[in-house]
Amino acid sequence: MKLSDIQLFRGLEEDDVSSLLSCLNSVKRNYKKGEVILSEGSIVENIGIVLSGMVMISCNDVWGNTSILGSGAPGSVFAEVYACIPGQPMLVTVSAVEDTSVLFMNVGRVLATCTNACPFHTNLARNLLTVCAHKSLQLSQRVLHTSSKSIRGRLMSYFSECAKHAGSNSFLIPYNRQQLADYLNVDRSTMCNELSKMQKDGIIEYKKNRILLKD
Amino acid sequence: MKLSDIQLFRGLEEDDVSSLLSCLNSVKRNYKKGEVILSEGSIVENIGIVLSGMVMISCNDVWGNTSILGSGAPGSVFAEVYACIPGQPMLVTVSAVEDTSVLFMNVGRVLATCTNACPFHTNLARNLLTVCAHKSLQLSQRVLHTSSKSIRGRLMSYFSECAKHAGSNSFLIPYNRQQLADYLNVDRSTMCNELSKMQKDGIIEYKKNRILLKD
DNA sequence: GAAAATCTGTTGTTATAACAACGAAAGGAG
DNA sequence: CTCCTTTCGTTGTTATAACAACAGATTTTC
Numbered sequence: 001m002k003l004s005d006i007q008l009f010r011g012l013e014e015d016d017v018s019s020l021l022s023c024l025n026s027v028k029r030n031y032k033k034g035e036v037i038l039s040e041g042s043i044v045e046n047i048g049i050v051l052s053g054m055v056m057i058s059c060n061d062v063w064g065n066t067s068i069l070g071s072g073a074p075g076s077v078f079a080e081v082y083a084c085i086p087g088q089p090m091l092v093t094v095s096a097v098e099d100t101s102v103l104f105m106n107v108g109r110v111l112a113t114c115t116n117a118c119p120f121h122t123n124l125a126r127n128l129l130t131v132c133a134h135k136s137l138q139l140s141q142r143v144l145h146t147s148s149k150s151i152r153g154r155l156m157s158y159f160s161e162c163a164k165h166a167g168s169n170s171f172l173i174p175y176n177r178q179q180l181a182d183y184l185n186v187d188r189s190t191m192c193n194e195l196s197k198m199q200k201d202g203i204i205e206y207k208k209n210r211i212l213l214k215d
Numbered sequence: 216m217k218l219s220d221i222q223l224f225r226g227l228e229e230d231d232v233s234s235l236l237s238c239l240n241s242v243k244r245n246y247k248k249g250e251v252i253l254s255e256g257s258i259v260e261n262i263g264i265v266l267s268g269m270v271m272i273s274c275n276d277v278w279g280n281t282s283i284l285g286s287g288a289p290g291s292v293f294a295e296v297y298a299c300i301p302g303q304p305m306l307v308t309v310s311a312v313e314d315t316s317v318l319f320m321n322v323g324r325v326l327a328t329c330t331n332a333c334p335f336h337t338n339l340a341r342n343l344l345t346v347c348a349h350k351s352l353q354l355s356q357r358v359l360h361t362s363s364k365s366i367r368g369r370l371m372s373y374f375s376e377c378a379k380h381a382g383s384n385s386f387l388i389p390y391n392r393q394q395l396a397d398y399l400n401v402d403r404s405t406m407c408n409e410l411s412k413m414q415k416d417g418i419i420e421y422k423k424n425r426i427l428l429k430d
Numbered sequence: 431g432a433a434a435a436t437c438t439g440t441t442g443t444t445a446t447a448a449c450a451a452c453g454a455a456a457g458g459a460g
Numbered sequence: 461c462t463c464c465t466t467t468c469g470t471t472g473t474t475a476t477a478a479c480a481a482c483a484g485a486t487t488t489t490c
Contacts, residue, residue, distance in 0.1 A: 059359060059362065067358065067359070067362035069355065069358055080348070081348045081351040081352055081355070082352075084344055084345060084347075084348035085345070085348050085349065085352065088352065091352075091355050091356065091359060092355065111341055111344070122337070125340065125341070125344070126326055126340070128344060129299055129326070129340070129343060129344050129347060130299060130300070132299075132344060132347040132348055132351060133295070133296045133299035133300050133347055134300065135351055136296040136347060136350055136351045136354060137296055137297075137300065137303065137306070139351060139354035139355060139358065140284065140296070140306050140307065140354060141306065142358060143274075143282065143284055143354065143357060143358065144274060144282070144306060146358075146361065146400070147274065147282035147400060149400075149446095149477085149478070150446080150447090151446085151447070176466095176467070176468090177467070177468060177469090178467080178468095185361070185362060185364075186447075186448090187447065187448050187449070188468090189448085189449080189450090189451095189468090189469080189470080189471095190446085190447055190448065190449085191447095192468065192469050192470080193447095193469075193470070193471090194447095195469090196469070196470080208456095208468095364447085364448070364476095365476080365477090366476085366477070391436095391437070391438090392437070392438060392439090393437080393438095401477075401478090402477065402478050402479070403438090404438090404439080404440080404441095404478085404479080404480085404481095405476090405477055405478065405479085406477095407438065407439050407440080408439075408440070408441085408477095409477095410439090411439070411440080423438095423486095
């Protein structure tokens with residue numbers, strides 16, 4: 001993935017990014033599938049950027065139930081909330097869903113006024129705000145999708161957004177069944193059951209991860 | 216409330232804030248209890264700051280169920296997420312829980328590089344990032360508190376955080392029963408029932424909005 | 431201080447989601 | 461291709477949360 005395509009670096013040229021990275025002495029690390037990248041309770045000062053692979057943001061309650069807060073594809077940023085609030089321990093765990101490489105950047109250096117007063121710096125800080133806002137929006141959406149009391153309502157809420165985002169009634173979902181259930185905070189088997197009922201009722205059609213929303 | 220006590224203006228003197236406000240040509244407006252301040256679907260370019268009173272962030276699904284995403288006491292900021300993402304319609308409604316006065320500031324002006332290159336400006340932008348991060352954290356917490364499948368689990372998750380925040384096992388909650396139920400996404404009467412069971416079981420004691428978490 | 435309105439706690443019924451268990455299907459590794 | 465692992469769909473049972481209805485308590489209003 002080209003660095004200049006990353007949201008956080010919007011408005012910067014590839015060369016600018018490279019020089020910026022060394023200025024912020026960022027570090028690149030690789031993780032194997034399933035490996036934990038940042039774990040709940042830890043205190044971080046770096047924001048992470050997914051360069052390749054896929055990460056998942058999740059948390060576990062005391063009873064061992066997993067709840068998925070979101071996923072991060074290449075180009076997405078994570079842990080920025082905790083990095084921006086000094087001393088705030090992470091409430092979630094970030095782990096690699098597949099082999100993943102991550103770029104870490106110290107947020108303090110991002111926000112500190114660069115001694116060189118380089119224009120990239122202020123640009124970067126502004127982009128970070130945008131990224132943070134988007135993350136909030138994602139969380140709001142998750143809340144909305146889990147606000148219905150019924151499984152069908154949650155699925156429809158989520159599918160509606162997917163369709164809107166895809167600009168089509170047919171779309172792929174980025175989760176497998178267990179992950180979708182965790183995202184919607186419902187039981188997987190019950191959700192599978194509901195999905196087939198919805199198909200029987202003629203509301204949707206699906207095959208694997210492709211969903212078709214019928215009128 | 217003193218303006219310089221507001222998180223968003225941290226690091227600024229009272230006088231600086233006043234001059235900043237005129238520079239950003241901010242507007243103050245008053246709302247009656249129950250009045251809608253910003254409604255779902257609208258597009259905003261201003262961030263709101265609660266000066267007095269109390270606001271509530273909520274949303275309604277197609278079936279009329281209300282879900283509460285959070286509340287804003289004096290000093291707190293709202294709509295900053297939508298103001299920071301141009302064109303993004305609001306997913307939530309902000310309304311006044313009691314008589315409330317609100318200060319609106321154009322976010323574009325906050326982020327634009329001030330022609331006077333005043334140092335307050337960069338300070339303000341950095342504070343906005345912090346505020347945004349805190350908001351994200353609040354949402355994460357709500358997600359955590361609603362991740363348990365049982366009402367008791369949700370209550371305990373929420374109460375635990377309250378106790379931690381208050382630094383005591385005894386604390387006041389900022390919601391009435393209906394609002395608490397909406398926040399935890401459960402039915403009020405069932406929740407009331409569960410509360411009294413928990414008291415019977417010796418886990419908690421409560422009287423109105425004061426909760427005591429036992430051992 | 432009386433009346434109205436809102437909020438709270440309780441009960442019983444019903445719907446529905448969780449849970450457990452299993453076989454089928456799909457995907458990967460050798 | 462075959463074995464092994466993971467994912468998916470299905471079923472039946474059980475627990476539990478939603479819902480409706482109401483009475484008592486509390487707060488607000490005039």
